[in-house]
Amino acid sequence: MTPIPRSRVVAYRDDGTLSRGMGRLVAGQLPPLPPAIAGAFVTGILLIVGVGGTDGLAVFAPAVALLLAGPGSSHPHDGRLDWLVPPILRLTEYGFVAAVCFGHDVHPVLIFVLLGAMAFHHYDVVYRLRQRVYPPLWLATAGLGWDGRMLAVSLGVIIGWPDLVCLLLAVYLWGLFGWESSTCWLAAPRSGTEMAAPGTRD
Structure with missing residues (x-):
């Protein structure tokens, strides 16, 4: 059985294994919004300064974003403005x-x-989530999370094969998300009053 996220906002984050692991290190003590804003800001600066060339600073943006925003993943996201974190990510x-x-x-x-x-x-x-059908935790892991997908693209640039890595990643993600989404919605109750229990799919 998949653990139920502490809030919908946490599920919207779509954290990968690395981000969730960093969140466990701080045990929910770090507010999520300031680190997410800092990660987005630094990523933007690195993209502006070094997007060109395999040795550009832009390839380090995923690591910086992960280090800054990842620890906030374990927070319940119950602050007044914490709903802004997923759009920022x-x-x-x-x-x-x-x-x-x-x-x-x-x-x-x-x-x-x-x-x-x-x-x-x-x-x-x-x-x-509007239908209270929570995505299984394994899907975020298999889908690499926002952090893993950024790192995968960065790795493709570093090794000099951005086209191949992006192609493989796109095929993998469409196959995974398309298959899992189809099976989820086909298995969902048809009744308007009967809701699927959160966390029952794994």
């Missing part, structure tokens, strides 16, 4: 992937397909 992830891929001449169609897989997953999670 989405902006950081999408902005990094788009900027780095365009900066390293990845084909625009491939970039669109990769970003589309991420957006499909996040859109799917939003509508699941």
Whole structure:
């Protein structure tokens, strides 16, 4: 059985294994919003300064974002403005992937397909949670999380194969998210009054 997130906002974050591991180190004691803002700001600066070239500073943005925003993953996100954290993480992830891929001449169609897989997953999670159907924890792990996807794209740039890595990542994510989403919604109760119990799928 999948553990139920402490709040919908935590599920919206879409943290990977690394981010959740860093969150466990601080045991929920770190407020999530300031680190997320700091991670987005530093990522933006690194993209502006070093998006061109495999030795550019932009390849270090995922590590910086993870170190800053990751520890906040274990917080219950019950602050008045903590709902802003997931959109900030989405902006950081999408902005990094788009900027780095365009900066390293990845084909625009491939970039669109990769970003589309991420957006499909996040859109799917939003509508699941509106129906109280929580995504299983293994999906965030298998989907690499925002942190893992950024690191994968960065690794592709470092090893000099951004096109191949983005292609493999896009195919993998579409296959994973498409299959899991289809099976989830097909298994969901048809009754308007009967809701799927949170955390019952694993």
